Structures are given as C-alpha cells and as structure tokens.
Amino acid sequence: MTEGQPREIVAAVGLTKRFGDTVALDDVSFVVEGPGLCAVLGPNGAGKTTLLDLLEGLAEPTRGAYRLFGKEPRPYPRRRVGVVMQKEAQIERVTAREYAELFSAIYGVRGGPLRILARARLEHRAETAVTRLSGGEAARLFIATAVVHDPTLVFLDEPTAHLDPENKRIVGEMLRELAAERTLFMTTHDLREADALADRLLFLVGGRVRASGTKAELVQAVPEAERRGLGVEDAFFHFCAIEIREGQAIGRGEAT
Ligand SMILES: Nc1ncnc2c1ncn2[C@@H]1O[C@H](COP(=O)(O)OP(=O)(O)OP(=O)(O)O)[C@@H](O)[C@H]1O
Numbered sequence: 001m002t003e004g005q006p007r008e009i010v011a012a013v014g015l016t017k018r019f020g021d022t023v024a025l026d027d028v029s030f031v032v033e034g035p036g037l038c039a040v041l042g043p044n045g046a047g048k049t050t051l052l053d054l055l056e057g058l059a060e061p062t063r064g065a066y067r068l069f070g071k072e073p074r075p076y077p078r079r080r081v082g083v084v085m086q087k088e089a090q091i092e093r094v095t096a097r098e099y100a101e102l103f104s105a106i107y108g109v110r111g112g113p114l115r116i117l118a119r120a121r122l123e124h125r126a127e128t129a130v131t132r133l134s135g136g137e138a139a140r141l142f143i144a145t146a147v148v149h150d151p152t153l154v155f156l157d158e159p160t161a162h163l164d165p166e167n168k169r170i171v172g173e174m175l176r177e178l179a180a181e182r183t184l185f186m187t188t189h190d191l192r193e194a195d196a197l198a199d200r201l202l203f204l205v206g207g208r209v210r211a212s213g214t215k216a217e218l219v220q221a222v223p224e225a226e227r228r229g230l231g232v233e234d235a236f237f238h239f240c241a242i243e244i245r246e247g248q249a250i251g252r253g254e255a256t
Contacts, residue, residue: 007070009034009153009183010055014064017050017207024050026207027064034153034183036199037175041188041236047207048187049086052155055185056083068153079107082146086157096133096141097126100148107149119174120144136167143174147182154178156186160193172197195232203239211239 010032017025025047032038040048053059055066057076068077094102097113104112117123120140125133133141139159146154159175160168168190175184175197188194194201201218203210211218219231222238 006033006036008032008067009069010038010185011067011070012051012055012064013066015051015054015061015066016063017047017054017059018062023207025054025061028204028207028209029064030202030209030212032183032185032200032202032212035179035181037179037184037186037197038200038202039186039188039194039198039232040202040204041191041194041232042204042240043189045206046204048204049157050207051204052157052185052187056081056155079149080152082149082151082154084142084146084154084156084159086161092131093129095127095129096120096122096137099130099141100126100145103145104148109148112148116141116144116148119147134167135163136170139163139167139171140174143171143178147178151182153183153185156184158187158189160188160190168193191233191236192230195230198232201232201235203236205240211235 008031012028012030015025015028016023028047028051040051042048050059054061055068057073066073069080096117100113100116104110104116109115117126120137120143122133122137122141125137130138130141143156143159146156156175160171163171172193175186178184179197179199198215200212200214202212203218215232218235218239222231222234226238227234
C-alpha cells in the first residue's frame with residue numbers, strides 16, 4: 001500500500017467490558033483508518049475511558065477483541081503508541097524539564113527533552129514545577145511528551161477538558177498538526193471542538209456504538225429538516241438522541 005493512503009489503524013470487534021453488573025462496553029465494533037483525528041463522543045458514563053483502557057492494553061475485554069495497525073496487539077506495540085491520560089500523574093516539585101527528561105529516558109529518545117519543550121512551546125517554563133503550569137501549558141506538555149517517541153497512534157482522553165476557549169484553540173492547533181501524519185484517537189464531550197478538529201467520529205452512548213465513520217459521512221446522513229448549523233452537533237443529535245447544551249453532549253435527564 002502506498003504511503004499517505006488511509007489504512008486501518010484501530011479496529012474493535014465485539015468489544016464488551018463488564019464491571020460486575022455494569023456493562024461499560026456492549027459489543028462495540030468499528031474501524032478507524034488513519035492518519036487523521038478520530039473524536040470519540042459520548043455523555044458521562046458512555047464507556048469512552050473504558051474503551052481507551054482496553055485499546056491502550058491497560059485492561060482486558062470481557063469479550064471481543066481489537067486490532068492495532070491491522071494486527072492482534074500481542075505483544076502490545078508500545079513503541080508505536082502514545083497515550084495522554086485523563087489525569088496525568090503530577091509529581092510534586094518535578095519541573096517541566098525533569099518531566100520531559102523522565103519520559104525521554106523511558107522511551108530512550110536522545111534529545112527528547114528539548115523536542116518536548118519546543119513542541120509544547122514551554123522553553124521559557126522549563127524550570128517551573130508541572131503542578132504550577134497553567135492548564136493549557138500542562139496539556140501541551142503532556143501531549144508533546146506522549147509523542148516524543150514518534151508514535152503512529154496516539155490515544156488522548158479529554159485532552160482539552162477544563163481549558164478556556166483560547167487554550168482549547170491553541171491545543172487544537174497542536175492536535176491538528178500532529179494528526180497530519182499520525183492517528184489521534186481522542187475522547188471529548190465538546191461537540192464544537194469535534195466539529196473543528198475531527199476527520200472521523202465515533203458516537204458512543206450507554207456502552208454502544210451509535211454511529212462511526214468520517215465526519216463528512218455522518219454529517220451528510222442528517223436529514224435536511226434536522227440541520228441546525230453545526231455539522232457534528234446535528235449528527236450527534238440525529239444518531240444519539242441526546243440533548244445538547246452549550247456545545248456539550250448531555251444524557252437526557254442528566255443534571256448539569
Ligand atoms: N473500574 C470500574 N468499576 C466499576 N464500574 C466502572 C469502572 N470503570 C468504569 N465503570 C463504569 O462503566 C461505565 C463507563 O464508564 P467510563 O468511565 O468508561 O465512561 P466515560 O464515557 O469515560 O465517562 P466520562 O465522560 O464521565 O469520563 C460507567 O457506568 C462507570 O461507572
């Protein structure tokens with residue numbers, strides 16, 4: 001296959017995950033081709049983090065399987081995968097430089113710390129404790145660190161949650177740049193952000209896939225009468241029957 005052509009990067013085949021009586025993921029199947037940015041959208045409790053845990057090799061499915069890069073992930077292809085967790089560990093007093101050094105050493109990347117700080121645009125904050133960085137600075141540091149070993153696939157769990165619009169925009173630009181040559185698989189609650197950034201969408205509600213495909217496919221599937229303006233918002237409403245408040249997807253009847 002020629003370089004640059006879309007190819008299968010992530011595929012789930014009947015993935016199911018139970019926690020006791022709770023079915024967090026229920027027979028989830030989809031294929032994501034790359035490169036590009038796939039946004040996984042769903043309300044609280046939809047199963048987004050559980051799905052990432054499985055695909056990152058951190059938990060085992062109750063049933064079903066998945067492929068990464070068209071193969072069974074055994075052994076797990078750690079060097080080709082980067083991860084940005086929802087709650088990154090923040091060790092007291094560790095500076096941005098030390099954080100970058102630590103992860104560069106883990107991945108054995110020479111020159112990694114400088115690359116991380118430059119990509120995160122944090123050279124001037126290198127000696128600042130990670131816990132003292134602003135939300136936007138910390139998000140940039142975690143993302144730049146997750147790609148220090150140049151992975152083909154990056155999982156990101158709500159990387160822009162709690163950021164103000166300006167920082168969302170800056171981090172969004174960073175994600176778009178990264179998505180030009182790799183696959184980003186990113187959870188978010190923010191439909192506006194998904195509209196601005198995503199090439200592909202996966203709608204998850206109550207542990208089940210409601211729709212998946214390219215943004216263009218899903219947006220075009222919305223009947224004219226249901227279109228209100230923002231493509232991803234309309235598509236999410238159409239496929240998921242979920243209320244939308246201020247660009248955020250919220251389960252019906254859920255308190256804000
Ligand atoms: N370790 C666990 N033990 C028991 N139940 C769990 C566990 N992890 C997740 N769940 C349950 O599985 C369901 C899916 O949770 P998950 O965290 O994957 O959803 P989510 O879409 O990531 O939600 P959020 O948007 O709030 O982060 C929820 O009902 C949750 O309570």
